[in-house]
Amino acid sequence: MKNAEKLKTVVFLKRPESLTDKEFTYCPGCHHGIVHRLVAEVIDELKIRERTILVAPVGCSVFAYEFFNVDGTVAPHGRAPAVATGMKRARPDLVVFTYQGDGDLAAIGTSEIIHAANRGERITVIFINNAVYGMTGGQMAPTTLIGMKTTTSPYGRDEKRDGYPIHIPEMLKEFKGVAFLARTTVSDPVEVIRTKNAIKKAFLAQINDLGLGLVEVLSACPTGWGMDPVEATRWVKEVFSKEYKTGVFVDKVK
Amino acid sequence: MKTTVKGRGYIEIDQQRCKGCGLCINVCPHELIKFSTKFNSKGYHPAEFDDPEGLCPPCGFCYRVCPDTAITVFRIVG
Numbered sequence: 008m009k010n011a012e013k014l015k016t017v018v019f020l021k022r023p024e025s026l027t028d029k030e031f032t033y034c035p036g037c038h039h040g041i042v043h044r045l046v047a048e049v050i051d052e053l054k055i056r057e058r059t060i061l062v063a064p065v066g067c068s069v070f071a072y073e074f075f076n077v078d079g080t081v082a083p084h085g086r087a088p089a090v091a092t093g094m095k096r097a098r099p100d101l102v103v104f105t106y107q108g109d110g111d112l113a114a115i116g117t118s119e120i121i122h123a124a125n126r127g128e129r130i131t132v133i134f135i136n137n138a139v140y141g142m143t144g145g146q147m148a149p150t151t152l153i154g155m156k157t158t159t160s161p162y163g164r165d166e167k168r169d170g171y172p173i174h175i176p177e178m179l180k181e182f183k184g185v186a187f188l189a190r191t192t193v194s195d196p197v198e199v200i201r202t203k204n205a206i207k208k209a210f211l212a213q214i215n216d217l218g219l220g221l222v223e224v225l226s227a228c229p230t231g232w233g234m235d236p237v238e239a240t241r242w243v244k245e246v247f248s249k250e251y252k253t254g255v256f257v258d259k260v261k
Numbered sequence: 262m263k264t265t266v267k268g269r270g271y272i273e274i275d276q277q278r279c280k281g282c283g284l285c286i287n288v289c290p291h292e293l294i295k296f297s298t299k300f301n302s303k304g305y306h307p308a309e310f311d312d313p314e315g316l317c318p319p320c321g322f323c324y325r326v327c328p329d330t331a332i333t334v335f336r337i338v339g
Contacts, residue, residue: 015339036282040328236282
């Protein structure tokens with residue numbers, strides 16, 4: 008370090024301004040932190056921090072309003088798109104985004120997201136899919152893979168009893184109100200950059216008044232899955248993203 | 262930590278913010294990050310930058326995968 012101080016240095020990458028100094032309360036290796044940082048970087052780059060509102064969900068990221076340096080509120084479980092709709096219609100000049108998990112968006116909030124997409128609300132939805140209900144202890148979610156063991160499916164998910172994994176972007180891509188729709192992962196540095204570009208486009212879909220922007224991020228829950236962080240990240244890449252194919256489904260932002 | 266201009270960069274890891282998940286250790290192409298033998302105030306073994314030969318490019322892979330934004334990446338310009 009003494010040697011480094013003599014040399015002239017510039018900061019290349021550092022914590023974005025749209026995050027507060029508060030430490031994340033997530034488990035070690037949880038991908039929520041990476042996605043938080045990406046959203047904050049996009050808000051910094053688009054220079055919209057002063058006029059952005061966050062709608063936090065119910066789930067692990069319920070305290071997201073403490074981590075983002077923007078105004079925010081918390082919606083009842085699954086109702087974040089409905090709350091965001093009200094905010095955006097009352098103040099069309101503001102940028103409104105929701106940050107939801109799979110228990111929130113794909114289970115109890117399916118109706119809200121489908122109708123928000125169908126109406127083409129000018130909001131941005133960041134959807135974190137980690138296949139389990141993380142906060143309550145790793146129970147089975149609608150997105151859990153067939154045969155995957157969780158605390159409420161100890162012998163693995165059985166499609167005859169529990170149905171099949173739900174694919175939200177494939178479902179929403181038929182709606183004309185959707186302007187940007189993508190599924191990405193954050194399992195390696197290249198995918199992180201892709202996710203950031205997708206999140207940026209989802210915000211631009213709203214800012215350019217085109218329609219709803221949604222990005223599904225396949226994310227790891229090392230605690231819920233009973234794996235260590237590196238193993239969980241590898242599992243996302245090798246198993247999880249085989250069931251949920253990554254890619255861009257709708258892109259009206261040019 | 263000794264830094265030379267060979268790689269033209271270095272990183273700093275906030276030892277109190279780090280939760281020791283090891284994702285940065287897994288992606289570093291030059292294997293310059295390792296677990297510290299010390300504990301931080303949360304009780305984790307934080308990641309530690311160890312670059313005696315000054316090989317850090319700096320590519321920023323560790324920054325991009327860090328879930329706790331504990332890493333700051335510096336470029337040497339002078």
